[in-house]
Amino acid sequence: MAPRFVRSTLLAGLVALTPACGEKEVRPGLILLSASCAGTQPLAGVTHLRFRVTAPGLDTPRERVSTVNWTWARDVPTVPPGADRVLEVRAYVGTPDQGGQLVSLGRSLPFSVFEGEDEPNPQVRVLLRRLGEFVPVNRVSDPSSCSLPMEARAAHTATTLPDGRVLIVGGYAPRADGTRPVSATTEVFDPREGTFIPGRDVGARAFHTASLLPDGKVLLTGGAESFAPVKLQPTAQLLDPMTGARSDLTPKVARYQHAAAVDAAGHVLLVGGRAADGSGVFTAEAFDSASGRFVDVVGEVRRVDTTLTVRDDGKTFLMAGGADTTGPDPKVLALGFNGTDLERLANVPPRLRVPRVGAAVAVLGRPDESPRPLLMGGFDGVDPSQGAQSVGASEVLENETTVRDGPTLMPRSNPCVVSLPDGRVMVLGGRGTGIGTTYAVPWVELITPHAGSQPTVLGLPLMPQPRVWHTCSALPDGSVLVVGGVDDSTGETRPNTEALVMMPPPRD
Template sequence: MTAPPHGRATRLAARLADGARGAAPGRWSPAGEMPFAGFWAQPADAAVQLTDGRVLLAGGEDGRRVPTDVTALFEPASGTWTSSGALWTGRRLHSTTLLADGRVLVAGGIGEPPGPVPATGLGSCEVYDPADGTWTATGSLREPRFSHSATLLPDGRVLVAGGAAVRSADSHRTLRSAETYDPGTGTWTQVRPMTDARFGHPAVRFDDGRTLMVGGVLAVGRGSYTALAHCEAYDPVADVWTPTAGLATARKSHQATLLPGNAVLVTGGDMPGFRDDDWTYDPYSQWTTERYDPASDRWTTDGQMPWGRSHHRAVRLASGDVLVLGGTDDASMSVGYPNATLYDAATRKWSPEFPMPRGRWAPAALGLADGRVLVMGGLDESGPAAPLPGEDRVTATAEIYTP
């Protein structure tokens, strides 16, 4: 078996030599400016489409990593943004979940600006009523947390799993705990803990109601973190976690997308370290993908993306294909990528890259009911690439992809 090329130029040339592949790209168009600039790190979705068609975006962080309490609404028909009622607590690294009754639950996160000590997770939660545009406090999490996953279960409860919390005066710990929210009573109930502690992990709900946790991050010391390959599934009826086959490549800051037929596509992510084929050190974000078959409990290598990326977004289209957009490279994390690419779920091939109007990493993105994809905010430039020291450049622009 031939080892993959390791130089970034030779890697790209090898892929381009295959010519055009996969689904045909659509087009991008501006979608106005949000009332605020912000970005939303892994893992949970930051925006939801309400039952009346509007898109709700709440909280997040600015270029100095300060949590925000702002709420914005987007009207897809008119392409206009408006402000809505502010959160009671500004928060970042929280979860945002559309409930079965049309309300929206925001849970946990971080409510304080960065400081010399580890961030403390929030236990507070709020519910948004789209009828009057207001937030109301609801029951608090049994264990404060941030960077957790949140999944709407078939019975209307919300499963929150994993996340991070303070371990000591100079470090974080990774959580195994999980709990469910009952919208009818506004209370949280502890359920069985996961097999493995994790945070920053994507969660995918299968058609049968089970939820798959894919990789993620493990805190291993003072300011030190490692990527995980472990995966597991939760059965809400039996309240049981079952370890599943693991990823071939440990990943964090990746995306996991449910495909037609219950397969799961994993794209990109950070995995700095030595490659297992020839022990070449590779500090870059991953261009490899993997596909999970729950029937056989197997992960298999899938088609390679044209370029590696982390902190990107992957959105399944109405056709079943997957749009992967934006992101950055873990080696520098300095600029947001403007490129996007399409995965053809039938042929398992990727299209050549095509540009968005604006480069961005850690944006919010979701598929609209009309089949288009809305992309919001994100980081333009960070670290040494940012124009102001100590403050990354964050965008308030939005754009729409039309297949």
């Protein structure tokens, strides 16, 4: 029998507890949601819970352990005043400090505790998720119901907004007959409610880029407006997800399958990509968010299928991987944008150990861990039908002059990679290679940085279906949302219609 749905709500009229020593601490009200619409129920087999409060300024977490039959007054820790408090609930089979197994985890959104006896207790909500299990998205208002995206998508974008919502844009609908109609729609995933909400149309586009600007707006650039024949989307869109406002813009060059990155000053650099006839687009371009317009960039960047990211200094762009007109280019270019000129910052650029195309890049490490971009996957040549193989080696882009070896991963190109709030990187799906062919793969790996030593890799359970051209987004509770993609692993093209969510094991 599935465990009963546990929901405990503290009435708003309860007063803050003030210890005898005079410290003004409160016990937050907790709504614990412990049902799932599919998969293993979060409390299946659970005997004990650990309630854990973390916050800036707390040297050690506030913790209390109880049986599964917990009570608010006895088991939820008190919290000192301040911002960015997080209440975490960990569920165990067996006693935690005596070898019990951690099986489920949930975290609240950050909340604030205000000083003053008249201030009400903060009310927080924690949704327990089974560790390492891919399950459909749970509708919070009705835990027995799963939420589905509005439509099947591949080669779309998913942008995590400052408030934790995820903006999903465009893409194409994979069909068994090989046609790929392109979508103009948007939708927003709200993790607080577990729902997908329709948004405004933004013009049909797939294989485009979506760039989150410092002010919270999102810039959409490029993309294919249709396939067979390929027609490119000539416009860009500047979206304000908070107000729904939209501005139409016109880039200098139409392109798709390009790379984009944003520096700390709000400059969006666009490089590479393809024209409608499949040839490479070597004209670099930039968007200046301060003026709200596109500006020319001096010089060419002769790469397609490349990656672009920004160093932890907030101003240095690093471009790695990709091919020029002759094949994979091993050089890692460090570029600085000063308004109208794109300057190369190293006279002798470092070289990748394994030149590659179709790679992915994500930042590994928390802000206090000297975070560095990690380049993963790709093909070691331009054309898999001509013998190019998928790459398992990863490489750390240390700085403008140095590249070092990273951990070995499962070999695939075009993986979806996401940086988690705790500094780890998750790698999901992508495209493997057979004899003269490629196919979507279900592999999932979790990479953990370590000071002074090589990162470690943990293989996680496979996704229920292989996926490529999907998106993966970090949610505020530390889980990962996977949307869309294509499964062609059996020779038949099938869309991935479900949105999945997975909670990785905690880092500590």
